Amino acid sequence: MGDSFSKLLSVNIDFEQSHMFFPKIIMWLLFLLFLLIVVLYGRKFLEDLKAGRRSIRFFEENFDKIRLFGTIGVVILYFVLMDYVGVLFPNTGLGFLLVSIPFMMSLSFLYVHDLNKKKTIIIFLNSIIAPTAAWYILGNLFNITLP
Amino acid sequence: MKQAWKVLGVFLAVTALVWANNASAADKSPIKGNIRIVIGSKSTGGDTYQNSSIVAQALAEKLGTNVKVDAVGASAAFKALEKVSSGNTLMIFHDQSYLGYLYGRKGYEDIFTEYTVGPTVAINPGNAYLAPKSSPYNSIADVIAGCGKGEKVRVAIQPGGVSEIGFSALKNAIKLTHPGKEGNLVAVNTGSQADKNQLLFDGQADVINGSVQANEQYSRLPAEDQKAMKFLWLTARQETITQANEQGMGETTRAMLLEFVSPNQSVTQDGKKDFTFDKEFFFLYNKDMSQEAVDYLDKALTEIFAEGKIQETQKKSFFIPNFKPSTEAQAYLMSKKDQYRVIIDAIK
Amino acid sequence: MEFLSLLSPELFLFVVAGVIVGIVFGAIPGMTATMAVAVCLPLTYSLDMVNGLGLLLGLYVGGISGGLVPAILLNIPGTPSSITTTFDGYPMTQNGEGEKALKTGITSSLFGGLLSVFILFFFAPVLADFAIKFSYIEKFLIILFALSVIASLSKKSMLVGIFSGVLGIWFSLIGTYDISVGGNGETRLMFDFMEYHLESGFALLPVLIGLFGLGTILEEAEKGVKDEVQSVNGAALSAATAKAGKFSFSVFKGQYVNLFRSGMIGTFVGMLPGVGGSAASVLSYTQQKNFSKDPSKLGTGAPEGVIASESANNGLTGGALVPLLSLGIPGDSTTAVLIGAFTLQGLQVGPLFIGEHLDIWHSMVVALLSANIAMFLIMFFAIKYIARVITVPKYLLYPIIIMMCVVGAYAINYGIMFDVWTLLLFGVLGFVGSKLGIEIAPFIIGFILGKSAEVYFVKSLESFGSFTIFFTKSPIAVFLWVLILVSIWFSIYSSKKGSQA
Structure with a gap:
């Protein structure tokens, strides 16, 4: 009995296959936990849903479509252009600098409410000064690699 | 509002000008x-970073430009090198690049x-095999x-490269001297x-x-x-260690280090000649980099090594200077790689 | 006392300069202490050994401490080890106690830092001999112990919390089973076409700032970024910090045990190579939660949470230097960079280093001590101005945060564009995930610890070939199991108590 028990607990890991050993355990664990959640909470969730105590609305009510998707769009554009422009000026960090300025400007204008002249000027200054300072101090003084 | 746009325009223009000027x-x-x-x-x-920054510093002075070392790791480095053929991105690595x-x-x-x-550009002569001081094995022959x-005998190594090649050679030597017994040497x-x-x-x-x-x-x-611990074997060639500074490393002198290399510690490669391995650092370029750029760097490095200053810096950090221009x-x-291929194939 | 001759006023200047730059690096979301040390490493070529080390140690202490600023004020951990600081620090800011939280954090940092220097100085060689008793098995159990925190961190349901944590582990495993940790270099958990980009997996820093930084900004964007400055219970925060939540040292009343225990945990975890710095603050935070008189308060803005987290992550500094100086092995990622400062000067660290270089050793201890004190003085009196960060309108602050996160993500692995995309990916994942009920805190802890858990687990089994070894290896292993069981029992117990109340 003791013998078969220790056999049950013994493992032999083939090095060439060892990269899947732990991930498999984790995936089983994830699957079991998911089942457990469904079993324990699933029914109550459905009942709540029927009774209208819970909704499956993903976004908040009246969510700000422009600002949310605008942010994602601007960020994607920012990353793509940064890489692209960076290749034109190798190892100078100019890709970062030249793309960060318009990026910061567009995001600020996207977020700001009740735009007035003072805010506009501040946004412009902020969008120029912040990336330039970051580029100069980090990229040039500290020699950090920038796109 | 209009003013602000002007400010931006002027700023971008100035930046572009400054850059163009530099270029x-x-x-x-x-x-x-x-x-x-x-x-x-x-x-x-x-050691790769240390050696590369010594070379980078010398190159920066020689070429009058900014040279920066980025420790990105093997696969990211190869990818970065593939992307840029202008010579603005270069790579320095060692024997791992082909052993992998x-x-x-x-x-x-x-x-x-x-x-x-x-x-x-240089050799790190330090690759070694060690055993606990209390071990019955006093030499690699033991x-x-x-x-x-x-x-x-269980040997702890990092698989797939520089750390494994000595192990492979050892296994090969056992196979040659005691055929069929090579399975007794186990990698951990x-x-x-x-x-x-x-x-x-x-x-x-x-x-x-x-x-x-690391282990001195x-x-x-x-x-x-x-x-x-005690040293059993250094894989370096005798002639490599001979070039090190006399005081060696720490309290272990060059004379003491020479005890651990071939022919004093012999691991045969083919029954006649001893196996040796020197970890050598070299440049890798993008395939499409122009011949002019290759020559340009060759020339710069030849001059740097002719001046003789870099050798002292290298030796101080326990590197052995080893400059060979591209073609050489x-x-x-290539021939080094072919020798090791034979060993690796023999014990497969 | 020969080393006194090495202690020039210059050394102190370098230490203070290091501390200031370090604090700035730590305080910028996306920049870390490791980065601060790495970028300044080349500067030390031209300095002599002692001054160079003074600068780097100043950077190390400053960087680790500076991480609490964005953690408390913006809910973005400035360095990975300040994750647990956000749990209570940010709620305190929301309650108008930002300044109090910052000062509590700094004072705890000072204590943890000094404690660890003390331990380093008097016990380094002895502790190094103790640390090597921790093989793969004991290290795995330490990580398991840290992971057990996941259960008690869950805000809503323990089960969902554990699920989130395991999901975090799963994400950390994506990529190569790295040769440099002893893996076989094969990729997993991806399709072939993803291999080119995903080979190295997701780096911790971009994941972290993606989830906490970009994720939060996306949530705000969904709501329309309505308040231009952060508000506290309706009132503008600038007014709130001025009056509510004044700091006084009485915060620490009844917290001495916590301070000391957390500092000790930090120092000890720092000593174990490969376990990772972030585990220190996670562990001490759990312990505080387990031992606290009122565990339900933790996570809602309790100073004791900030104390536990910050005392531990500064305790780490001295701890991580123990194996570096007495075994030649770095205890965490920052000391791994620090080792370069020694080799570049032609010095090897190893078991004989302290004995053979007493002068350098003594001046390092002096540098560490003065770095901790300088950090405290600088931060304590600069806090008033630092706290104003949150009065910057969001339409200016958010673009700056994203930009700095990009710099950090790109720079963490010395210039890899994929890390920047990771930032966006996890920003969106964090946004979507929290809508679906995934809990971010357990997720990130699982992500941080997942990889080392794998290596130590698989390597233990490779060496011993049986699961029983985890229980029978050594008395240390048995002791760790007791701790793990107690920790799990506590979290079940307190969650039951919480649901009854």
Whole structure:
């Protein structure tokens, strides 16, 4: 009995296959936990849903479509252009600098409410000064690699 | 509002001008602008970084441009090198670059066909094999004989490259001297030097791969200390160690180090000649980098090494200067690779 | 006392300069202490050994401490080890106690830092001999112990919390089973076409700032970024910090045990190579939660949470230097960079280093001590101005945060564009995930610890070939199991108590 028990607990890991050993355990664990959640909470969730105590609305009510998707769009554009422009000026960090300025400007204008002249000027200054300072101090003084 | 746009416009124009100005200053050279050297190691505390920054500093002075070393690691370095053919991105790595391919590891391709192999710059002569001070094995010959007698010897290595090649050679030597017994030499696959040392302390390995730099102090601990180790074998060539500074490393002098290399410690490669392995650092270029750029860097490095200053810096950090211009380096490394291929194939 | 001759006023200047730059690096979301040390490493070529080390140690202490600023004020951990600081620090800011939280954090940092220097100085060689008793098995158990915190961190349901944590582990495993940790270099958990980009997996820093930084900004964007400055219970924060939540040292009343225990945990975890710095503050935070008189308060803005987290992550500094100086092995990622400062000067660290270089050793201890004190003085009196960060309108602050996160993500692995995309990916994942009920805190802890858990687990089994070894290896292993069981029992117990109340 003791013998078969220790056999049950013994493992032999083939090095060439060892990269899947732990991930498999984790995936089983994830699957079991998911089942457990469904079993324990699933029914109550459905009942709540029927009774209208819970909704499956993903976004908040009246969510700000422009600002949310605008942010994602601007960020994607920012990353793509940064890489692209960076290749034109190798190892100078100019890709970062030249793309960060318009990026910061567009995001600020996207977020700001009740735009007035003072805010506009501040946004412009902020969008120029912040990336330039970051580029100069980090990229040039500290020699950090920038796109 | 309009004013603000003007400010922005002026600013961008000025930046562009400044850049254009900088670029035109270095007009004559085939490589324009700043140079980035990516290395095959992620560590800024390791030998690849240390060696590369010595070379980068010398190059920056010689070429009058910014040269920066980035420790991005092997696969990211190869990718970065593939992307830029202008010579603004170069790579420095060591024998791992082709050994990884010979051992069939992911992320490694044949550097001789995928890239241009550039000049070699230095050797790290420290690759070593060690045992606990209390071990019955006092030399690498004892290990070979022990395996021949049927004793199981566990060696802690990092698989798939520089750390494994000495192990492979040892296995090959056992196969040649005691055919059929090579299975007694067992690899314990692990990672960093810390992990290898730990396996020795735990008694989970009998011999570990290490280095003169990292393990020299352990070899001077009193025998009763659990951490005490002794060198069994340095894979470097005798002529390499002979070039080191006389005081060696720490308290271990060059004369003492010479005890651990061939022919004093013999691991046969083919029954006639001893196996040796020097970890050599060399440049790798993008396949499409122009011949002018290759020559330009060759010339700069030739001048740097002719001046003789870099050699002193290298030796101070326990590197052996080893400059070979591109074409010579290519032929040399190619034949080195072919020798190791034979060994790796023999024990497959 | 020969080393006194090495102690020039210059050394102190370098230390203070290091501390200031370090604090700035730590305080910028996306920049870390490791980065600060790495970028300044080349500067030390031209300095002599002692001054160079003074600068780097100043950077190390400053960087680790500076991380609490964005953690408390913006809910973005400035360095990975300040994750647990956000749990209570940010709620305190929301309650108008930002300044109090910052000062509590800084004082705890000072204590943890000094404690660890003390331990380093008097016990380094002894502790190094103790640390090597921790093989793969004990290290795995330490990580398991840290992971057990996941259960008690869950805000809503323990089960969902554990699910989130395991999901975090799963994400950390994507990529190569790295050769440099002893793996076989094969990729997993991806399709072939993803291999080119995903080979190295997701780096911790971009994941972290993606989830906490970009994720939060996306949530705000969904709501329309309505308040231009952060508000506290309706009132503008600038007014709130001025009056509510004044700091006084009485915060620490009844917290001495916590301070000391957390500092000790930090120092000890720092000592174990490979376990990772972030585990220190996670562990001490759990312990505080387990031992606290009122565990339900933790996570809602309790100073004791900030104390536990900050005392531990500064305790780490001295701890991580123990194996570096007495075994030649770095205890965490920052000391791994620090080792370069020694080799570049032609010095090897190893078991004989302290004995053979007493002068350097003594001046390092002096540098560490003065770095901790300088950090405290500088931060304590600069806090008033630092706290104003949150009065910057969001339409200016958010673009700056994203830009700095990009710099950090790109720079962490010395210039890899994929890390920047990771930032966006996890920003969106964090946004979507929290809508679906995934809990971010357990997720990130799983992500941080997942990889080392794998290596130590698989390597233990490779060496011993049986699961029983985890229970029978050593008395240390048995002791760790007791701790793990107690920790799990506590979290079940307190969650039951919480649901009854």
